[in-house]
Amino acid sequence: MENEKKLGSIVSEVLNLLEDKKYIQAREALLANNEVEIAEIIEELMEELGMEKTIILFRTLPKDVSVEVFAYLPLDDQVKIINGITDREIQYILDELSFDDMIDVLDELPANLVDKILEKTPREERKLINTFLNYPDTCAGSLMTPDYISLQKDMTVAEALAYIKKEGMDSETIYTCYVKESGRKLQGIISLRTLVISEGDEIISNLMREDFVCVNVFDDQEEVSEVFKKYGFLAIPVVDRENRLVGIITFDDILDVIEEETTEDFERMAGVMDSTDKEYLDISVWKHVLNRLPWLFVLMCSYVITGGIIRTFEDGLAKVICLVAYMPMLMGTGGNSGSQSATLVIRGMALNEIELKDAGRVIWKELRVSFVIGIALSSLNFARICWLDGEGPIVAATVCISMIVIVVAAKSIGSMLPMLAKKVGIDPALMANPMIASLTDMVSVVTYFTMARVILGI
Amino acid sequence: MENEKKLGSIVSEVLNLLEDKKYIQAREALLANNEVEIAEIIEELMEELGMEKTIILFRTLPKDVSVEVFAYLPLDDQVKIINGITDREIQYILDELSFDDMIDVLDELPANLVDKILEKTPREERKLINTFLNYPDTCAGSLMTPDYISLQKDMTVAEALAYIKKEGMDSETIYTCYVKESGRKLQGIISLRTLVISEGDEIISNLMREDFVCVNVFDDQEEVSEVFKKYGFLAIPVVDRENRLVGIITFDDILDVIEEETTEDFERMAGVMDSTDKEYLDISVWKHVLNRLPWLFVLMCSYVITGGIIRTFEDGLAKVICLVAYMPMLMGTGGNSGSQSATLVIRGMALNEIELKDAGRVIWKELRVSFVIGIALSSLNFARICWLDGEGPIVAATVCISMIVIVVAAKSIGSMLPMLAKKVGIDPALMANPMIASLTDMVSVVTYFTMARVILGI
Numbered sequence: 001m002e003n004e005k006k007l008g009s010i011v012s013e014v015l016n017l018l019e020d021k022k023y024i025q026a027r028e029a030l031l032a033n034n035e036v037e038i039a040e041i042i043e044e045l046m047e048e049l050g051m052e053k054t055i056i057l058f059r060t061l062p063k064d065v066s067v068e069v070f071a072y073l074p075l076d077d078q079v080k081i082i083n084g085i086t087d088r089e090i091q092y093i094l095d096e097l098s099f100d101d102m103i104d105v106l107d108e109l110p111a112n113l114v115d116k117i118l119e120k121t122p123r124e125e126r127k128l129i130n131t132f133l134n135y136p137d138t139c140a141g142s143l144m145t146p147d148y149i150s151l152q153k154d155m156t157v158a159e160a161l162a163y164i165k166k167e168g169m170d171s172e173t174i175y176t177c178y179v180k181e182s183g184r185k186l187q188g189i190i191s192l193r194t195l196v197i198s199e200g201d202e203i204i205s206n207l208m209r210e211d212f213v214c215v216n217v218f219d220d221q222e223e224v225s226e227v228f229k230k231y232g233f234l235a236i237p238v239v240d241r242e243n244r245l246v247g248i249i250t251f252d253d254i255l256d257v258i259e260e261e262t263t264e265d266f267e268r269m270a271g272v273m274d275s276t277d278k279e280y281l282d283i284s285v286w287k288h289v290l291n292r293l294p295w296l297f298v299l300m301c302s303y304v305i306t307g308g309i310i311r312t313f314e315d316g317l318a319k320v321i322c323l324v325a326y327m328p329m330l331m332g333t334g335g336n337s338g339s340q341s342a343t344l345v346i347r348g349m350a351l352n353e354i355e356l357k358d359a360g361r362v363i364w365k366e367l368r369v370s371f372v373i374g375i376a377l378s379s380l381n382f383a384r385i386c387w388l389d390g391e392g393p394i395v396a397a398t399v400c401i402s403m404i405v406i407v408v409a410a411k412s413i414g415s416m417l418p419m420l421a422k423k424v425g426i427d428p429a430l431m432a433n434p435m436i437a438s439l440t441d442m443v444s445v446v447t448y449f450t451m452a453r454v455i456l457g458i
Numbered sequence: 459m460e461n462e463k464k465l466g467s468i469v470s471e472v473l474n475l476l477e478d479k480k481y482i483q484a485r486e487a488l489l490a491n492n493e494v495e496i497a498e499i500i501e502e503l504m505e506e507l508g509m510e511k512t513i514i515l516f517r518t519l520p521k522d523v524s525v526e527v528f529a530y531l532p533l534d535d536q537v538k539i540i541n542g543i544t545d546r547e548i549q550y551i552l553d554e555l556s557f558d559d560m561i562d563v564l565d566e567l568p569a570n571l572v573d574k575i576l577e578k579t580p581r582e583e584r585k586l587i588n589t590f591l592n593y594p595d596t597c598a599g600s601l602m603t604p605d606y607i608s609l610q611k612d613m614t615v616a617e618a619l620a621y622i623k624k625e626g627m628d629s630e631t632i633y634t635c636y637v638k639e640s641g642r643k644l645q646g647i648i649s650l651r652t653l654v655i656s657e658g659d660e661i662i663s664n665l666m667r668e669d670f671v672c673v674n675v676f677d678d679q680e681e682v683s684e685v686f687k688k689y690g691f692l693a694i695p696v697v698d699r700e701n702r703l704v705g706i707i708t709f710d711d712i713l714d715v716i717e718e719e720t721t722e723d724f725e726r727m728a729g730v731m732d733s734t735d736k737e738y739l740d741i742s743v744w745k746h747v748l749n750r751l752p753w754l755f756v757l758m759c760s761y762v763i764t765g766g767i768i769r770t771f772e773d774g775l776a777k778v779i780c781l782v783a784y785m786p787m788l789m790g791t792g793g794n795s796g797s798q799s800a801t802l803v804i805r806g807m808a809l810n811e812i813e814l815k816d817a818g819r820v821i822w823k824e825l826r827v828s829f830v831i832g833i834a835l836s837s838l839n840f841a842r843i844c845w846l847d848g849e850g851p852i853v854a855a856t857v858c859i860s861m862i863v864i865v866v867a868a869k870s871i872g873s874m875l876p877m878l879a880k881k882v883g884i885d886p887a888l889m890a891n892p893m894i895a896s897l898t899d900m901v902s903v904v905t906y907f908t909m910a911r912v913i914l915g916i
Contacts, residue, residue, distance in 0.1 A: 034669055036689055161654065168655045175633050175650070175692075192633070192650060196619065197626045211492055229717065231494055232710035234633075234692065251709055252690035255716075259687065262720050263805055269724075270801030270891070271794055279811040280802055281819055288827040292798050293834060299794050300835060303787035304842065310783040311847075318779040325768040327782075328789060328899050329761035335793070336729055336757050336892045340750050343728030344738055347721055353737040361739055369746040376751060377758060384762065389769075433728070433891050434794045441786050 007037065011044045018053065027060045035065060039072035046077055055084040067096040076278065079108045090117060098172055100145035100253065103132045107142075140224050141217040143257065144238045144247030149177040151204055153187065158200035164192070173250050176235045179208050184244040186214065186237055214239050217246055221257045226352075228254045265350065269343070269432035271295035295434060302438040306445050313449040316458025322391060323452055326399045327445070333377065334406040334444040335437035338414030341366055342436045346418045346428045356423055362415050370411035374404035398455045402448045409447065410440040465495065469502045476511065485518045493523060497530035504535055513542040525554040534736060537566045548575060556630055558603035558711065561590045565600075598682050599675040601715065602696045602705030607635040609662055611645065616658035622650070631708050634693045637666050642702040644672065644695055672697050675704055679715045684810075686712045723808065727801070727890035729753035753892060760896040764903050771907040774916025780849060781910055784857045785903070791835065791861065792868040792902040793895035799824055799872030800894045804886045807876065814881055820873050828869035832862035856913045860906045867905065868898040 010029060017026040030038055038061075045054045058066060058081060070078060070093055082090055082105065094102050094117065106114050106129065114133075118126050128146060135141030149171050151160050160177070168174040177195070179188040188208030198207055214237040215224050227236060228251060235250045267273070273291050283291075310317070317323060345362060348354035354362060378400035385396035414436050418428035452458045468487060475484035488496055496519075503512045516524060516539060528536060528551055540548055540563065552560050552575065564572050564587065572591075576584050586604060593599030607629050609618050618635070626632040635653070637646040646666030656665055672695040673682050685694060686709060693708045725731070731749050741749075768775070775781060803820060806812035812820060836858035843854040872894050876886035910916045 034671075165655050168651060174654065192654065193626060196632065196650065196654070197623050213492075229713050232713065234709075251692075255687050255690065258713075258716060259809065263809070266724075266727075266801055266805050269727075270797050272798050272802060279809075280806040281812065281816060281823070285823060285826045285830065288823065289830045289834075292795075292827070293831055296791060296794055296798075296831060296835060297838070300787060300791055300839075303790050304846075306786045306790075307783040307847075310786070311780070314779050314783070317782060318776050321772050321776040321779075322769070324775060324782055324785075325765040325772070327785065328764045328768070328903065329758060331786060331789070332761050332764075332896060332899055333754060333758055335895065336754055337750075339728050339891060340730050340754075343724055344730060347724050348738040351717065351721070351737075354739065358739060365739070365743060365746065368743045369750070372743065372747045373751055373754060376747075377754060380755070381758075388762075389765075433797060437793065437895075438790060441790055445786065 007040055007044070010037075011041055011048070014041065014045065014057075015048060018049070018057065023057070023060060026057060030057070030061070031065070035068040036072050038065070038069045042069060043073060043077055046080065051080050051084060055081055059085065059089070063092065064096075067093055071097055071101050074279075075104060075108055076282065078105050082109060082113075087116070091120065098145060099132075099147050100143065100172070103129065103142075107133060107137075135217065138221050139217065140215050140219045140221065140238050140249060141247075143221060143224065143249045143253045144217070145172045145250070146247045147172045148235075148237075148248045149174050151177050151179050151190065153179045153181075153203075153205035153208065155204045156200060157195050157198045157202045157204070157207070160190075160195055160204055161200075164195075172248065173235050176233075176248070178237060178245060178248070179204060180245055186212070186239055186243065186245040188212065189237065212237065215249070216241070222261050224249060225254050225257045225261065229258075265346075265429045268427060268429035269346070271299065271434040299434050299438050302442065306438075306442050309442065309445050309449070313453070313458065316453065317449070320395070320452065320456055320458050322389075322395060323398070323448070323456075323458075325389075326385075327448065329381075330399070330402055330406055330448050331441050331444045333403065334410040334440040335433075337370065337373065337407045338410035338436040338440040339433040341370075341411040341414030342418055342432050345415045346432055349418065349422060349428055354419075356419060359416070359419050362419070363412060366411045366415045367408065370408040371404070373411075374407035377407065378403045394455060398448075398451050401455075402444075402451045405447045405451075406440070406444045409443045410436070413439055413443070465498055465502070468495075469499055469506070472499065472503065472515075473506060476507070476515065481515070481518060484515060488515070488519070489523070493526040494530050496523070496527045500527060501531060501535055504538065509538050509542060513539055517543065517547070521550060522554075525551055529555055529559050532737075533562060533566055534740060536563050540567060540571075545574070549578065556603060557590075557605050558601065558630070561587065561600075565591060565595075593675065596679050597675065598673050598677045598679065598696050598707060599705075601679060601682065601707045601711045602675070603630045603708070604705045605630045606693075606695075606706045607632050609635050609637050609648065611637045611639075611661075611663035611666065613662045614658060615653050615656045615660045615662070615665070618648075618653055618662055619658075622653075630706065631693050634691075634706070636695060636703060636706070637662060638703055644670070644697055644701065644703040646670065647695065670695065673707070674699070680719050682707060683712050683715045683719065723804075723887045726885060726887035727804070729757065729892040757892050757896050760900065764896075764900050767900065767903050767907070771911070771916065774911065775907070778853070778910065778914055778916050780847075780853060781856070781906070781914075781916075783847075784843075785906065787839075788857070788860055788864055788906050789899050789902045792864040792898040793891075795828065795831065795865045796868035796872030796894040796898040797891040799828075799869045800876055800890050803873045804876045804890055807880060807886055812877075814877060817874070817877050820877070821870060824869045824873045825866065828866040829862070831869075832865035835865065836861045852913060856906075856909050859913075860902075860909045863905050863909075864898070864902045867901045868894075871897055871901070 014026050014029050017029060030041060042054060042058060061069065070081065118129060147170055149164055149167060164174050175192045177190050178186060179190065181187040188210045189212045190204060190208040194207055213227060213231060215227060217238050217240050235248045237245055238247045238249060240246050273294060345354060381403060382396050382400045385391050385399060386393055417436060418431045421428045421431045472484050472487050475487060488499060500512060500516060519527065576587060605628055607622055607625060622632050633650045635648050636644060639645040646668045647670045648662060648666040652665050671685060671689060673685060675696050675698050693706045695703055696705045696707060698704050731752060803812060839861060840854050840858045843849050843857060844851055875894060876889045879886045879889045
């Protein structure tokens with residue numbers, strides 16, 4: 001919070017200075033912050049000032065600062081800047097960016113601009129860049145960098161440290177180093193910690209760990225982030241089908257992945273299909289409509305069935321019209337009960353706390369929980385309907401028995417549907433709240449009116 | 459997936475060996491895996507075999523392995539093991555654990571057991587442990603460790619590296635080192651990377667960064683994880699009110715926090731109040747009931763109002779009973795539209811993409827999006843109601859105009875309520891799906907029946 005306020009005051013200070021055309025003072029006000037903060041300020045200015053004026057300010061930054069700030073900007077602002085600066089400036093920034101950040105930027109640029117940028121790149125590097133650009137967006141390959149420290153297994157610790165001192169500047173991380181055998185196959189890994197606390201004349205091959213964990217270049221990013229969470233690594237080696245080391249993924253890139261995957265889960269659970277990684281405010285109205293309309297339409301169709309069920313009870317319902325007043329409560333409570341269970345099971349599966357083989361234990365737990373909850377809510381309702389609403393005990397009984405059945409059914413559906421989805425290979429998150437609510441609504445209506453027919457003879 | 463299968467086959471192998479009382483072979487089968495995997499297997503065995511037999515197997519592991527395995531086990535299994543081994547074994551494990559892991563375990567044990575364990579601890583360390591045990595559960599203090607590398611500012615790089623070599627073994631991380639001035643105030647930080655790539659005779663004070671970022675010991679863990687995400691740090695210093703360095707937090711502990719906070723958000727959004735960090739299957743039926751019943755009850759009360767509204771329309775409704783069949787669709791679509799907007803806004807705020815000052819832009823976007831969606835869904839419905847259901851165009855118009863109003867209202871409520879909650883200091887996640895659905899249900903019923911009164915004169 002404090003941080004946000006501080007940022008806001010700097011942004012308005014810079015805005016005022018720019019209005020008075022005091023570019024040098026504006027630049028000084030910016031440079032009083034660290035690179036991460038400057039990036040945040042630039043981001044705000046992009047919104048307030050528009051692209052062109054912000055880029056003028058960005059270009060006044062010292063070259064080394066501008067590269068670091070660029071690296072911290074969101075991807076869409078990076079693309080805007082690339083489009084607004086000269087080819088020579090582009091070249092400078094891309095040369096100084098870390099390899100994986102450069103790939104991310106190139107990935108967003110139009111193909112002809114990428115070709116133009118790569119014209120001056122040496123042939124070997126161009127080939128490498130093109131390989132990286134071709135990895136699918138959500139696989140390990142798209143996250144990795146080829147800039148890692150490679151050691152020889154017959155080096156001594158002193159030699160290794162001297163080598164790291166020479167090469168470490170350009171490497172994404174130097175805290176984990178990799179030892180390859182002939183044919184680029186990964187043979188072992190060794191941490192800088194081990195190197196620093198070992199004697200200088202020890203041999204790498206005696207110190208390195210050969211039981212390392214690695215991921216495949218085409219593994220999904222979600223799997224990669226699971227590995228990171230499980231082991232707490234700083235970096236993980238990425239190998240191709242032939243077990244050759246092609247790059248490494250560092251933990252800071254995984255923080256972004258975790259955020260992305262979480263957002264995806266949230267959105268799927270709310271029935272939003274988001275195909276972009278843009279921010280809410282940057283997505284156009286039409287795109288928002290496209291992201292949301294399909295699910296609303298599918299769910300609406302399910303209500304055609306629910307409506308059809310009600311129509312078959314219409315005549316009886318007209319006779320005991322007071323039953324209608326309790327429909328929303330039964331449907332709502334059914335939906336809420338179901339989505340509680342669905343959320344707990346979906347989250348449990350995401351954290352590997354619940355596996356498919358636990359289905360029996362889950363349903364047994366849900367049955368007991370829902371029975372208790374159903375009884376509790378029904379008792380309260382029985383009293384309410386008889387005393388407050390002044391309906392007869394038979395109407396109250398109809399509502400309350402329905403309530404128990406509905407809560408038990410909703411929690412069973414809510415807990416089992418996500419597991420079934422996982423079993424057949426659909427993302428369980430898709431089976432969450434809206435889907436469960438539609439299903440439980442049908443169940444609620446059928447249960448309620450069937451009870452009414454049996455008890456009240458409607 | 460592959461990993462899970464492999465694990466499953468080792469678990470059943472070990473189970474078979476234990477059944478045949480082949481303890482030595484079972485031990486060998488375990489030891490063929492790395493410590494993280496052994497921890498996973500032990501976790502499974504706890505479930506399948508029960509605590510006692512698993513602990514017998516655990517005790518056969520070599521001491522150094524058993525400590526590492528212990529560190530990777532979930533907290534509740536750790537407590538079970540502590541309760542099942544001798545005092546001397548407890549002492550050994552706690553001595554070898556990293557400080558922050560030890561605090562986590564002690565935090566879960568009954569006070570008299572902690573006192574007994576701490577009896578043999580030197581007085582200074584016991585004082586430190588007690589300080590750490592007293593930090594509230596979700597603040598920075600509860601995540602930090604006091605085992606960091608402290609350098610003197612007048613050391614040379616060579617002296618610093620020699621010091622790290624000597625002390626590095628017991629430190630949580632050596633990749634970031636800290637320089638304190640007199641009075642324990644943090645003065646600068648320096649990365650091992652800088653040390654390794656610098657010349658041996660350079661002086662620390664010339665190399666260290668003095669514009670470091672730190673957190674306060676009572677900062678909420680969510681704020682700490684935001685700082686990690688923003689800067690991509692490996693470790694962050696924690697200071698007290700007097701700006702004295704009291705510990706550091708490393709990124710692996712933050713991965714757990716992110717997971718915890720995400721789970722909390724998911725659960726709040728589904729109306730579950732989880733007060734434990736236990737796994738779903740380990741929570742008792744009664745605890746599950748307590749976690750879920752309060753919200754269901756609160757929401758159910760809101761339906762008393764909705765029901766009351768319907769009762770005032772009862773007589774008219776009995777005359778045009780076909781209107782009841784469209785109630786679930788209107789209420790359901792309203793709820794789904796609202797929770798889409800709520801989820802997007804809550805997530806946007808969690809990622810700092812949406813701030814309170816953006817309220818105007820958000821509502822303007824939602825109004826346009828909901829109007830388009832309302833028109834689209836209504837057109838489809840008009841056709842359906844007239845042709846498929848065979849109702850007159852006036853009934854169809856009542857439903858469709860209501861639909862547009864309901865979608866627009868639901869999306870406005872869904873987007874604004876979380877922002878309002880944040881404004882008054884309530885967690886926006888609490889305002890999500892069930893809450894929004896209850897509110898939109900009321901709005902839907904009022905809108906629908908008011909339209910029916912105006913258009914159909916019920």
